[in-house]
Structures are given as structure tokens and as C-alpha cells.
Amino acid sequence: MNPALSIGAIVAVVVVTAVIGVWGLRISRTTSDFFVASRTVRPVWNASAISGEYLSAGTFLGLSGLVLLSGSDAFWFPIGYAAGYLLVLMLVAAPLRRSGAYTIPDFIQARLDSVLARRLTSALVLIIGWLYIVPQLHGAALALGVVADIPPWVGATTVAVVVGGSVAAGGMRSITFVQAFLFWLKFAALAVPAIFLTLTLSGVEPTIDPELVFPQNAGPAGLDAYATTSLLVALLLGTVGLPHVLVRFYTSPTGASARWTTVGVIILISGFYVASSTIGLIARIAAPDLAAPGVADTVALQLPSRLLPGPVGDLLTALVVAGALAAFLGTSSGLIVSLSSAVSQDLFHGTVRSFRWAALFCTAVPLVVALATAPQGLVTSVGTVFVFAASALSPIILLGIWWRRLTARGAVAGMLVGALSCAAALLASAAVGPSAGWLSxxxxxxxxxxxxxxxxxxxxxxxxxxxxxxxxxxxxxxxHQPERSRARAGASD
Structure with a gap:
């Protein structure tokens, strides 16, 4: 592993991200530019941008590590993550775009005509966003520490400064270009090493042992039926409740465009999950000594130089480092945009100036938390956010779109019950531990x-x-009425 190459890759990603952000500033002028990119983002660009913010540190580094630790059991995570977009495609994408809202709290207030429901939604959006950003900052600290022995605070602070500055400078329009670029960078950063490592193993004995990768006790009979079902439901519905994912559909020109965007996202993230899972499977044969909590999350960074010592391995490691930083930047920037929009709309007057101040505030809070806490497993940390989002926001969003009899009091009660019961359960789980049987x-x-x-x-x-x-x-x-139908109806009137 060559630290100089890895640091060079980090600097290159930071510089390119900053340049794209500054370029976006030149074309970001109006309030609509900052909040929803003036609703002009086409499906291919939008799908790339959504994938860029959705594929986080938990996916880029954590999924390979989880496959190393758990084998086929870990595949429930990418299945749930990808399948969540099927629900978004069928039930959410087009109606949210047609709502004309800027943020999820905007949509809730328009649907329920309730300031209280809006305020509670905004609070939950902030909690979900901050819970999601902290693992990204932890991941940045972990990655830079592995490749260059850099103190943890440097990685977390670097990501926070770049993201906060880019979002404050150019808003949604600028960040759309940043996220699209970052997606293709991190896809290449895992796909290229996965191809090289697979070719390297193909001529080496022993080949991948199916019994090691897919042990018999990991089949259907060995699964905890409740835990597996609960996990899948949370991952499916959690996608519906993620504010940084939903806000991107407001940038589509039409409801139909939002649907095509979702199809593109499913294709792109599925290809990414194949590459990430492949690296984890290879690690089960080539690097079993890394199968330890905390260490396993570094397998994508350490595997290239272990299997391909020399310049090729160093270059692949630098590429993975660049992709890891892209993962942290892409997800964090999407989260900061959605949080800044909500804070600016609720606490100020939704101006460009208030958006910029909100971006700095929403970046500073999770940075302080990340510096004060120790990192946990990246996939499980992100999975916890999905469970909370699915419990607190997803039922209200789905019922708000599809059930006429939803009321403001019902929405407030449901959000409180979902959020408080989920938080209490997760805190109790930490206290009870894994040895209490069905209760655990x-x-x-x-x-x-x-x-x-x-x-x-x-x-x-x-x-x-x-x-x-x-x-x-x-x-x-x-x-629920397509834009063309509304336009025809308006013309006939």
C-alpha cells in the first residue's frame, strides 16, 4: 500500500468535487435552483445523482465487510436496499413530484394543512439526516486512517468542510452534478478492483469454496424468520422514508420522468451491489484474518495490495480510496441539501441566504457528534437509520399519498409512536444484549x-x-393526475 498515491487520490477527489461545486455556483441563481434545481434534472442525470447519494459508506466499505463476516446472510441488505426503490417507483416517485413541494415537510403541510405535523416532520427529517451523516464521517476517518495513518478527526473534518462548502455555494443544482460524478467514480472504484481480483483468483488454488461462502446452516432453515422478515420490511420501507432520497424526485421535470429516474436507480445500484459483494466473497478466501468487527469494514481497502503487491495493487488501492471518499461526499452532500431545505423553509423564509446558513449548521452538528463518538459497523449503523425512517416517516408518506381519510392528528400520533417505539427498542436492545432469546x-x-x-x-x-x-x-x-391530463383540463376550462 502506497500512502502517497492514496493521499494523491484523496486530494484529487476533493479538488474535482470543489471545482464542480464552484462551477455549479455560476448557474445557481434562483431559490428554485438551490432547493430543487429548478425541476429540470433529466432521468439519466437524476438516477446517477440519486445513486451517488444513496450508496453510502455503509455500502461502499461496510457491505464488503459484512459479506466477509456473514457470507450469504449479508445479501439481505443489498436485496432490501435495491428492492426499496420498487416501492418508490410504484407508490411514491410520481405523486411526490406532482405535489409541487420543495421538501417532505412541505408535502406534509400541503396534504394535511397542519403546522404541527410539518414541525414534527421537520424534526424527524433532521434526526434521520444527522443519524445518517455520522456513519459517513466515521467511514471517512476509518478510510484515511487505514491508508495513510491519518488521525480520525482529519478525515471527518475534510468531508464536512467540502460538503458543507459545496452545498452552501451551489445548492441542489450544483450538488446534482457533484453526486452524478461521484457515483460513477465509486462504481469504477469497486468494479475495476473486483475484476482484477477475480482474474487473480481464477488461476490460484484453492478456488472459492461454495461451502465456505454459502454454508448449509446459512440456508433458509438457519435463518431467524422474524429477524429476517423485520429487516427486509425495514429496508424496503426505510427507502420511502429517507428525506435525501425523496427530495431528489422534486427535481424531475414531470411525474413520468421521476418514474424513469427510479428505474435507472434500480439498474445502477444493482450493478454496484454486485461489485461490492464480489469483493466481500473474495475476501472470505483471500483475507479471512480480516473477519473481525471494525476491521472487516477495511477489506475493500486492504485486499488489492494483498493479492496484487506492487504498482498494480497500489493503483487499485488508490482508486478504492478515491471511491470511498466519493461515497462519503456523495451521501453527505445529499443529506445536507435535504436538511438545509427543511431548516431554511421552517425556521426562516426559504431564501438562498437562509439555505446557506442552514447548510453550515446542518454540517456542524453531525461533525461534532462524529468526533465525540466511536464508529460502529457501517452497515449496521446505516441499517438502524432505515429502521427509524421506516417507523417514523414511511407510514405517513404512504398514507398521505394513497389514503384520503388521513388527518393531521392521526399523522402526528403515528409519527410519535413510530419514532419513540423504535428508539426505545434500539436502546433496550443495547441494554439487553443478544442472549435474551426472542426478546433480543x-x-x-x-x-x-x-x-x-x-x-x-x-x-x-x-x-x-x-x-x-x-x-x-x-x-x-x-x-394522482398526470401533468398532461391537468394541462388538457386547464385548456378546456
Whole structure:
């Protein structure tokens, strides 16, 4: 491993990201540019940008490490992550774009005509975003420490400064170009090493042992049925509740464009997961000594130089380092954009100036948390955010789009029950530990019952309340009527 090459790769990514951000500043002028890129982002660019922010540190480094630790059991994570976009495609993408909102709190207020529901949604958006950013900063500290023995605070601070500055400078329009570039960089950063490592192993004995990679006790009979089902439900619905993912659909020109964007995302992230999982499978044969919590997350960084010592391995390692930094920057920038939009709209007047101050504030808080805490497993940290988002926001978003009788009181009650029950379960799980049988499983993977509790509470309170906003029919018609139909109806009027 050549530290100079790796540091050079880091500097190159930072410089290119900053240049793209500054270039975006030149074309970001209006409030609409900063919040939703003036709703002009076409499907290919938008799919690349969404993939760039969705594929985080947990995927880039953590998935390979989890495959190394768990073998085929780890495949539930990429399956759930990718399949979540099928729900977004079928149920969410087009209606959210047609809503005309800038943020998720905007949508909730337009749908329910409630300031309280909006404020609670904004608070949950902030919590989810900050919980998601902290693992990105931890991942940056981990990556730079492995390749160049750099103090952890340097990696976390570097990502925070670049992201906060880029978002404050150019907003959504600028970050769209940044994220699209970062996606293709991190895809190449795993796909190219995966190809080289596979070719290297193909002529080496022993070849990959299926019994080691797919042990018999890891088949269907060896799974915890509840935990697996709860995990998949949380990953599926968690995507629907991630504010930095949903806000990107507001940038599409039309509802149909938002749907095509989602199809593109499914294709792109599926290819990425294949590359990441392949590196983890190779590591189970070539680097079993790295199969330890905390260390396993570094396998994508260490494997190239171990199997290909010399210049080729050093170059591949530098490419992986560049991709890792791209993962941290891409996801963090998307999160900061969505959080800045919510804070600017709710606490100020939704101006460009307030957006920029909000971007700096929303970057500083998770940086302080990351510097004060120790990193956990990257995949499991991100998985926790998915469970919380699925419990707190997903039921309200889906019911808000598809159920006419949803009321503001029902939404507030559902969000509170989902958020508090999920948080309590995760805290209790840390206290109880893994040795309490079914209780440990129910607390460690609470999604199935916390999502159910939030949904039932929302429905029950809404039915008892019965006071739907007077604008409900008009808002739902806007959500579900294609733009062309509305234009024809307006012309006939």
C-alpha cells in the first residue's frame, strides 16, 4: 500500500468535487435552483445523482465487510436496499413530484394543512439526516486512517468542510452534478478492483469454496424468520422514508420522468451491489484474518495490495480510496441539501441566504457528534437509520399519498409512536444484549412491530378524528393526475 498515491487520490477527489461545486455556483441563481434545481434534472442525470447519494459508506466499505463476516446472510441488505426503490417507483416517485413541494415537510403541510405535523416532520427529517451523516464521517476517518495513518478527526473534518462548502455555494443544482460524478467514480472504484481480483483468483488454488461462502446452516432453515422478515420490511420501507432520497424526485421535470429516474436507480445500484459483494466473497478466501468487527469494514481497502503487491495493487488501492471518499461526499452532500431545505423553509423564509446558513449548521452538528463518538459497523449503523425512517416517516408518506381519510392528528400520533417505539427498542436492545432469546431478536430488529404500531395508530386516530382538511380532494387530484391530463383540463376550462 502506497500512502502517497492514496493521499494523491484523496486530494484529487476533493479538488474535482470543489471545482464542480464552484462551477455549479455560476448557474445557481434562483431559490428554485438551490432547493430543487429548478425541476429540470433529466432521468439519466437524476438516477446517477440519486445513486451517488444513496450508496453510502455503509455500502461502499461496510457491505464488503459484512459479506466477509456473514457470507450469504449479508445479501439481505443489498436485496432490501435495491428492492426499496420498487416501492418508490410504484407508490411514491410520481405523486411526490406532482405535489409541487420543495421538501417532505412541505408535502406534509400541503396534504394535511397542519403546522404541527410539518414541525414534527421537520424534526424527524433532521434526526434521520444527522443519524445518517455520522456513519459517513466515521467511514471517512476509518478510510484515511487505514491508508495513510491519518488521525480520525482529519478525515471527518475534510468531508464536512467540502460538503458543507459545496452545498452552501451551489445548492441542489450544483450538488446534482457533484453526486452524478461521484457515483460513477465509486462504481469504477469497486468494479475495476473486483475484476482484477477475480482474474487473480481464477488461476490460484484453492478456488472459492461454495461451502465456505454459502454454508448449509446459512440456508433458509438457519435463518431467524422474524429477524429476517423485520429487516427486509425495514429496508424496503426505510427507502420511502429517507428525506435525501425523496427530495431528489422534486427535481424531475414531470411525474413520468421521476418514474424513469427510479428505474435507472434500480439498474445502477444493482450493478454496484454486485461489485461490492464480489469483493466481500473474495475476501472470505483471500483475507479471512480480516473477519473481525471494525476491521472487516477495511477489506475493500486492504485486499488489492494483498493479492496484487506492487504498482498494480497500489493503483487499485488508490482508486478504492478515491471511491470511498466519493461515497462519503456523495451521501453527505445529499443529506445536507435535504436538511438545509427543511431548516431554511421552517425556521426562516426559504431564501438562498437562509439555505446557506442552514447548510453550515446542518454540517456542524453531525461533525461534532462524529468526533465525540466511536464508529460502529457501517452497515449496521446505516441499517438502524432505515429502521427509524421506516417507523417514523414511511407510514405517513404512504398514507398521505394513497389514503384520503388521513388527518393531521392521526399523522402526528403515528409519527410519535413510530419514532419513540423504535428508539426505545434500539436502546433496550443495547441494554439487553443478544442472549435474551426472542426478546433480543424483537428489540434488535424492531421494524416489523414498530412500523405496524405506527400505521395502526395513524389509521385509528384518523378514523376517530375524522376531520380531513377541506383541501384533501384537490391535493390528491394533483398527486394522482398526470401533468398532461391537468394541462388538457386547464385548456378546456
Amino acid at each position: 431478536s424483537a428489540l434488535a430488529q424492531p421494524g416489523l412491530w414498530t412500523i405496524g404500531a405506527a400505521t395502526l395508530t395513524t389509521v385509528a386516530v384518523s378514523l376517530v378524528d375524522g376531520r380531513t382538511p377541506v383541501s384533501t380532494d384537490r391535493v390528491l387530484a394533483r398527486l
